[in-house]
Amino acid sequence: MALRWAMVVLLVGLVAGVSADCDAKRVEKTETFLSTGIKIRPGDVNNKFYDVGSPAGSFATVDFNAELVYENGDPVPLTDVYLHHWIMFEFTIPTGGAKLVGQELQEAMRGSGAHAYHVAGGKPLRVAAGREVRQGWAKGGETRHLNSTIPAPYGMVSGGEGLRTQWVLNVHGIDTRGAKNRMGCTECRCDLFSGGNRSRVPDNYPGGLFCCPDESRCALREDFNADDASLERTIHLKYTWTYIALDECVIPVQGMGLDVTAKNGVKGTVEYNVEGHCKAEDFHKPECVDVRETVIESLYGGDLVYAVAHLHAYALDSTLWGEDGRLICHSPPMYGHGTAAGDEKGYVVGIRHCNPSLGANGSVGKIKKGEKLRFQVKYTRVDGPHTGVMGVLFTKIAQEGGIVQSVPLRGSGNRKILN
Numbered sequence: 001m002a003l004r005w006a007m008v009v010l011l012v013g014l015v016a017g018v019s020a021d022c023d024a025k026r027v028e029k030t031e032t033f034l035s036t037g038i039k040i041r042p043g044d045v046n047n048k049f050y051d052v053g054s055p056a057g058s059f060a061t062v063d064f065n066a067e068l069v070y071e072n073g074d075p076v077p078l079t080d081v082y083l084h085h086w087i088m089f090e091f092t093i094p095t096g097g098a099k100l101v102g103q104e105l106q107e108a109m110r111g112s113g114a115h116a117y118h119v120a121g122g123k124p125l126r127v128a129a130g131r132e133v134r135q136g137w138a139k140g141g142e143t144r145h146l147n148s149t150i151p152a153p154y155g156m157v158s159g160g161e162g163l164r165t166q167w168v169l170n171v172h173g174i175d176t177r178g179a180k181n182r183m184g185c186t187e188c189r190c191d192l193f194s195g196g197n198r199s200r201v202p203d204n205y206p207g208g209l210f211c212c213p214d215e216s217r218c219a220l221r222e223d224f225n226a227d228d229a230s231l232e233r234t235i236h237l238k239y240t241w242t243y244i245a246l247d248e249c250v251i252p253v254q255g256m257g258l259d260v261t262a263k264n265g266v267k268g269t270v271e272y273n274v275e276g277h278c279k280a281e282d283f284h285k286p287e288c289v290d291v292r293e294t295v296i297e298s299l300y301g302g303d304l305v306y307a308v309a310h311l312h313a314y315a316l317d318s319t320l321w322g323e324d325g326r327l328i329c330h331s332p333p334m335y336g337h338g339t340a341a342g343d344e345k346g347y348v349v350g351i352r353h354c355n356p357s358l359g360a361n362g363s364v365g366k367i368k369k370g371e372k373l374r375f376q377v378k379y380t381r382v383d384g385p386h387t388g389v390m391g392v393l394f395t396k397i398a399q400e401g402g403i404v405q406s407v408p409l410r411g412s413g414n415r416k417i418l419n
């Protein structure tokens with residue numbers, strides 16, 4: 001009931017504007033932003049949070065792309081700086097409160113628990129009283145060839161009447177120039193890293209995010225002259241934001257993340273290790289493929305408008321099936337074959353997305369609340385073992401009866417608490 005009531009409030013807010021012709025092609029605006037400069041030296045790890053610019057007011061995001069660039073605008077190849085991930089979050093600012101900036105922002109975000117943003121809906125991430133995630137999305141090295149378009153008439157709604165929000169960007173980059181073991185650095189193999197605050201490294205943890213925190217360093221080759229001042233560079237995350245006006249034509253989508261390491265009702269670890277080792281020529285042998293699978297009941301029901309996986313190097317495939325066995329989405333990685341930015345050999349440079357509810361048979365993409373979804377991820381053991389790999393599926397669902405995510409848990413005025 002609370003949900004329906006809040007939808008009425010939301011709709012009244014939307015319809016209060018000028019009415020639009022919903023059959024007309026949507027009018028998109030695009031703005032490009034540059035993040036704060038990030039200083040890098042060979043071996044450096046940066047994993048900080050920035051208060052960043054966004055389009056003004058209330059709007060619906062329909063596309064968002066990003067890449068790392070040098071100060072002169074040249075793209076940074078993944079072989080120079082591996083982009084482990086970037087995340088954009090929109091947080092509510094409590095009544096009478098201010099934006100979080102500087103050290104306060106770092107501490108609030110770090111304290112909020114690693115991977116919290118991957119957890120499927122339901123319980124929003126809260127970094128402090130009154131500061132809850134309202135919108136957000138994330139990608140990794142695949143960002144350059146990943147299609148992030150949310151097709152019409154859908155959009156990811158931001159802002160809202162009487163609501164103050166702040167956009168926060170997190171960039172996790174690992175400078176692997178001169179690295180002793182470049183892929184080992186990208187996998188955050190603990191034995192290769194030093195420094196940073198590694199107080200959270202769990203026991204028997206061979207590699208992953210806890211071993212490559214902000215200000216840690218990955219081991220360099222002994223013959224590499226890391227002191228060469230010309231190797232010190234400044235990079236930025238350049239992001240391009242496409243959005244539309246928020247009117248009654250926009251159907252809001254709800255984010256839901258599926259983590260292959262999660263089980264129904266049990267939070268996953270997001271990262272996992274692919275044990276074993278195979279030689280390249282044994283690539284096709286079944287024992288050289290690591291298969292993970294999980295069944296998760298969908299928190300939401302409605303049209304699955306968009307889905308895309310997040311996978312690391314050595315990933316082979318990812319697939320989502322419905323409870324009746326129908327294939328909902330196949331989201332495989334794309335690998336580079338050369339040296340240029342966007343085509344780095346051995347790196348995941350893109351991941352194929354799906355629009356299950358928009359296909360020739362849209363019923364494939366209709367998901368029931370509580371439907372048991374089966375998600376499978378495959379990695380190769382070639383060159384293994386591999387540490388800190390991920391198998392996540394980010395989905396956007398047009399929920400029957402409206403969305404939960406874009407309404408704050410605790411708002412100002414007469415807004416209602418949802419849940």
Ligand SMILES: *[C@@H]1O[C@H](CO)[C@@H](O)[C@H](O)[C@H]1NC(C)=O
Pocket residue numbers: 147148149150151355
């Ligand atoms: C991205 O996917 C959409 C379908 O959702 C398609 O219409 C569009 O052409 C694609 N963009 C590119 C650049 O391939």
Ligand SMILES: *[C@@H]1O[C@H](CO)[C@@H](O)[C@H](O)[C@H]1NC(C)=O
Pocket residue numbers: 197198199200
């Ligand atoms: C390291 O992080 C822990 C939390 O994981 C924190 O309690 C501790 O104060 C930090 N240490 C330093 C030196 O920042």
Ligand SMILES: *[C@@H]1O[C@H](CO)[C@@H](O)[C@H](O)[C@H]1NC(C)=O
Pocket residue numbers: 326361363364
């Ligand atoms: C659409 O897909 C559903 C589920 O797979 C199937 O039951 C139905 O027969 C399909 N319809 C058509 C027209 O192909």
